[in-house]
Amino acid sequence: MGKPLGYVLLGEACYPLQSWLMKAYPEEKGRRASHAALTEPQRLFNRRLVRALRVSEEALLRLRARWQCLSKRNDCGLDVVPTMILACCILHNMCESHGDSFKAEWQVEVAEAESPQPSHKQLISTNMDQSHAEEIRHLFCDYFEQQSN
Numbered sequence: 001m002g003k004p005l006g007y008v009l010l011g012e013a014c015y016p017l018q019s020w021l022m023k024a025y026p027e028e029k030g031r032r033a034s035h036a037a038l039t040e041p042q043r044l045f046n047r048r049l050v051r052a053l054r055v056s057e058e059a060l061l062r063l064r065a066r067w068q069c070l071s072k073r074n075d076c077g078l079d080v081v082p083t084m085i086l087a088c089c090i091l092h093n094m095c096e097s098h099g100d101s102f103k104a105e106w107q108v109e110v111a112e113a114e115s116p117q118p119s120h121k122q123l124i125s126t127n128m129d130q131s132h133a134e135e136i137r138h139l140f141c142d143y144f145e146q147q148s149n
Contacts, residue, residue: 005139010053017133022140024049041145045137048144063092065106071113 011023024046028037038046064071067088076084095102 003139005136005143008136008140010049010056012053017130017137019129019133019136021133022049022137025137041141044144044148045141061107061110062096062102063089065110066092066095066102068106068110071110 006020008020008022011021013023013026015021015023017023025038025042027046070085070088074081074084
């Protein structure tokens, strides 16, 4: 490819595109002139991004299902919380890598107990990083297209 790509976070449509935060190309909504029809490489990028978001959401749901203390009120001091979360992540990864049993009902319990989240408003990018972010997203788009050929 030529240009190395660093690590990025993945975000949903409500987040502003940043050089370190990738989000999908906007889909055409009806006949709005502000969104042109997506190219095939852009649609491929969007599919890959959505798939990666699903994987991370599923992993976090499994983590919270196995360690339900992460989904409940926590009365620990704020200084202890990062250590508790890290411990849960390490223990979870050990359980997963050793094939410890995971009960599907744990996942159902956590999913059912979740409070409905409000709709997200579109956040506006205040950073002058927009063109650089577009360039990085385009590089990922090119990379995915090359991988699919």
